[in-house]
Amino acid sequence: MRFLVDECTGPAVANWLRAQQHDVFSVYETARGIDDDDVIRRAFAEDRILVTNDKDFGERIYR
Numbered sequence: 001m002r003f004l005v006d007e008c009t010g011p012a013v014a015n016w017l018r019a020q021q022h023d024v025f026s027v028y029e030t031a032r033g034i035d036d037d038d039v040i041r042r043a044f045a046e047d048r049i050l051v052t053n054d055k056d057f058g059e060r061i062y063r
Helices: 011-019 036-045 056-062
Strands: 002-005 023-026 049-051
Touching: 002 011, 002 036, 011 023, 036 049
Parallel strands: 002 023, 002 049
Antiparallel strands: none
């Protein structure tokens, strides 16, 4: 599976997913500070499952 792990979730989850042989893009490791809308766009464009602890994403996605 392909995952995008948001910055607030951190590298531990990304590392665990990689250990399970998943394809992971980590915002924390690669693109700190990018806008939430850009995170959503990237996850959609790259067909990735978004993993986040940020409760604001639910509202953004349904808009």
